[in-house]
Amino acid sequence: MRLLSVFRDSLRCFTLSLCLLAVAVTVKADDGVANHEVKGRIVDQAGHPVAYASVALYLPSDSSLVTGAASNDLGEFSIRAAEGRYYLMVRFLSYKDRFISDIQVNKNVDLGDIKIESSFTDLEAVTIEADKPQMELKLDKRVFNVGQDLNNRGATAAEVLDNIPSVEVDVEGNVSLRGSENVRILIDGKPSGLTGLSSTDALRMLQGDLVERVEVITNPSARYDAEGEVGIINIVLKKEKTQGFNGSIEARVGYPANYGLSATLNVRRKKFNYFLTYGVGYQDRQGGGEMNQHFFYPDTTYYYDRIQDRNRTSLSHNIRLGTDFYLTKKSSLTLSGGFNPSQGRNISRNTYQDFDSLRTRTGTVWREEDENATDQNAELNLNFRKTFEKEEQLWTIDLKWENNGEEELADLTEKSSEAGVEDIYQRTSQVNDQTTWLFQSDYIYPLGKDGKFEAGVKINLKDVTYDYSLEDQLSDQTWVVNSEFNNTLTYTDNVYAAYVMAGKKKNKFSYQAGLRFEQAELNTVYAQNNYANKRVFPSFFPSAHFSYEFTEDRSIQLSYSRRVSRPRHWWLIPFFGLADSRNIFSGNPNINPEFTHSMELGWLSQGDKGSILSSVYYRHTDGEIERVVVNDSIGVTRMFPINLGYENAFGLEFTISYKPMKNWNMNGSFNFYRAISDGTYEDVRYYNDAYAWSSRFSSKWKVKKKLNIQTSFNYRSPSTTAQGKRLAMYNWDASAALDILKGNGTLTLGLRDILNTRRRRFESHGDYFSSYTDFQWQSRTTTLTFSYRLNQKKKEDRGRNGSEGGDFDGGGDM
Known part of the structure; x- marks a missing residue:
């Protein structure tokens, strides 16, 4: 079929572009020298060492992973890092994640004993911490975290949108925002093949289980496409990191x-x-x-x-x-x-x-x-x-x-x-x-x-x-x-x-x-x-x-x-x-x-x-x-x-x-x-x-x-x-x-x-x-x-406030 032929040809083009861009960026990469040691010891509530726990070091500016290691049989770990400011995350199956912020590395750093708690000791507390705010207000958008909405379980994407304030979906699947159907619908910040020929049918076929959050932008800034009289509805799909x-x-x-x-x-x-x-x-x-x-x-x-x-x-x-x-x-x-x-x-x-x-x-x-x-x-x-x-x-x-x-x-x-x-x-x-x-x-x-x-x-x-x-x-x-x-x-x-x-x-x-x-x-x-x-x-x-x-x-x-x-x-x-x-x-x-x-x-x-x-x-x-x-x-x-x-x-x-x-x-x-x-x-x-x-x-x-x-x-x-x-x-x-x-x-x-x-x-x-x-x-x-x-409980706050992006977030989204 023509579709599959075009798909194969385009895949070759994208693969070639990927290789060329990877070479270009790698040649110009500007890495710092990892000449400092960050070490510590992972222990449980009783003080016993925890072996094979995952330890990861992140940059706070964009939460990108810098390096990581696993604790040894004595619970000890050692990570090499360049000079800078970081945060550290410790994870191990059946234990709560441990988050340590504001780690300043300008010399060797010893974090000592890092205690992690069993996730089975207080499940109710974990669940309460897990709930993100249902609505978050940014300078130019409102973010609705729909994952905690029970009425969205087993629903379609159209039914998820029908539970969002200001958004209405009629019985034929037509989406309107503040009374107007002239609204732009995006998926992951871009026009998507899911809504290419008929957004009505596509939203019915897209399972609501795959939706992470919905962003409603009633007065979009110049960063966004001008399309959509009353604004933009951006459906963000799940993608674990x-x-x-x-x-x-x-x-x-x-x-x-x-x-x-x-x-x-x-x-x-x-x-x-x-x-x-x-x-x-x-x-x-x-x-x-x-x-x-x-x-x-x-x-x-x-x-x-x-x-x-x-x-x-x-x-x-x-x-x-x-x-x-x-x-x-x-x-x-x-x-x-x-x-x-x-x-x-x-x-x-x-x-x-x-x-x-x-x-x-x-x-x-x-x-x-x-x-x-x-x-x-x-x-x-x-x-x-x-x-x-x-x-x-x-x-x-x-x-x-x-x-x-x-x-x-x-x-x-x-x-x-x-x-x-x-x-x-x-x-x-x-x-x-x-x-x-x-x-x-x-x-x-x-x-x-x-x-x-x-x-x-x-x-x-x-x-x-x-x-x-x-x-x-x-x-x-x-x-x-x-x-x-x-x-x-x-x-x-x-x-x-x-x-x-x-x-x-x-x-x-x-x-x-x-x-x-x-x-x-x-x-x-x-x-x-x-x-x-x-x-x-x-x-x-x-x-x-x-x-x-x-x-x-x-x-x-x-x-x-x-x-x-x-x-x-x-x-x-x-x-x-x-x-x-x-x-x-x-x-x-x-x-x-x-x-x-x-x-x-x-x-x-x-x-x-x-x-x-x-x-x-x-x-x-x-x-x-x-x-x-x-x-x-x-x-x-x-x-x-x-x-x-x-x-x-x-x-x-x-x-x-x-x-x-x-x-x-x-x-x-x-x-x-x-x-x-x-x-x-x-x-x-x-x-x-x-x-x-x-x-x-x-x-x-x-x-x-x-x-x-x-x-x-x-x-x-x-x-x-x-x-x-x-x-x-x-x-x-x-x-x-x-x-x-x-x-x-x-x-x-x-x-x-x-x-x-x-x-x-x-x-x-x-x-x-x-x-x-x-x-x-x-x-x-x-x-x-x-x-x-x-390998996860209900989602907990990982130290990043709410949804991704801030008031002035942009670049690559729309």
Whole structure:
């Protein structure tokens, strides 16, 4: 296959690049001379020597491993190190890690006896120390550590996002942030093959067990891509970096059919770190709903009811592996790759019952689509990272290749109760292919004690091919191509970017300002009619962030950024799905990007028992992309995207955490916003003034030493649209987790949508039609998950505060 051929060729290129870069960096390496001895003796609580304990020395500037050793039979160890400041970590199976900070080496150092404690003596204490804060606030992002959220056990990545404050995922898997779906979704800080062709399907296939944390960036700085009107959601996958061999294994079983197995393994040595993640999952999702539609033409009025049943099965694999090679104390190379094949079958059955103006049934039509889908997503990454003598000075280079292939073959059948109407048989073929190349380089230079200067360049080249064809079966059983639905789309999206940014902290005041330039070159070509549409959009994107700390526990933040949302390639495709022949969606090849000015003011207050983050925000968008519904022909409505006009959106948001007692944590969020949009399309004005709010509440109890219980409730209020109204949606989830096998294993039972209320309901109206729709993607689910940790207990604080990176972190991420 073309995918595998390209994968092999690209692997050769990446391997060659790796070798050349390794030689170049090694020649220029600047190592210090390890002429000092650091020694000590590892003992247990009784003073007995501990043999074969792992002892590792790290640089505090970037937590890079310098050297290491194992204790001998007498518990003694000796390490050679250059002059400098370090921290030391001692690890041994069944013992708590021992962390020793601020080791100054300017002569031989004797640390004496280092006592380590058994991890079985007070398991409850270890567990309490293990919990990271659920939310951490950085200067330009919020970090949510989702690993401790019980409701995420056995869930998909889409369900993990649905538990994040400000983020909403509807029943069809569409992700929105603060009420807008124009949000950029990244994986490990970069566009990923996992979300290449359809982020909705990809997030459902990605197991939540593989997610380490979620970063929500509502007002991104110039360091980040300008794509995404309301911001960026970055999903960070698990990758262990601790010394020695460790990992975890997780298995799940659920009802309706939901089975999965995942493993994360890591081997850390002096010069190398190897990591492997594998996940396989099978799901059988059943959903459906109903629609009541009313058509009122000048000369006739009639109705129809549609009853829909859907069944989607999928078998997906997620393989990610790589290695970190520590060339010197200050430079490293990371080569990683991923492969994500999946297969699925989607069956959609629609029953249409037609009525006249008196609501007398006049006939019934049955339409079925049986689709088989195959996806193959692959990617390769090469990262070079170098630190310098100055603390926090950093240079990174990233190279990435990814390819996403998708093939969908469907058979369609339509039958009518009306006498004399022949059955309809059709078959469709959709073959999609997307290839992306990415080059990025970032540099950070410290300015004085608390300042930084950053600069970087990025090139992202994307090439998409979309083949679509429809065949009709004639009465003599032969198949003919329907020329009206036969075309090939070629779409290129090339973005060239560069940015500069500077920041400083002076006493209680911090600031960060930057400017990013992006030139987007979009080209759309349709083979059938030789139509081409090439557009170039050079744009500047400034950003500014300010923070003032009144006290250690109270601070205020102000930020501004300019953003862009470029059309998704499936919005440009003029073809449409035929599963529902009376309600169709088609693309628009002429839509342009929308540009947004975004401002936000936030207040953080922290106390002994909790914290509250409150924000007010405002967005102004020009060229707003909106989906409209029109009466395409008698009895048929069509939805498609357009550049409508403008939108002004502003809102108020609260995120609260509270710990009323030692074993009880509560978290809640509330978001209220108003959005005013206005524009004209084909002499029809589309004006909307919408008020809406959403909230989430979560509570976690530690009932006993080994048992945790968590429950959460989500609510999304009704809101108006330019053509109707979206009704309220809410759901309640609950989970319980029990630690077993001396703390190495955990059993989790999860219930999602206990009240079976997670449904999408909306009303719409337009010229000569009105409708009401009630749809549910799947009913309530029950999942039992077992996880087992290899050579590790529940994660403890290793001396690094919270998630990786600080307020001014950057370089290589995005």
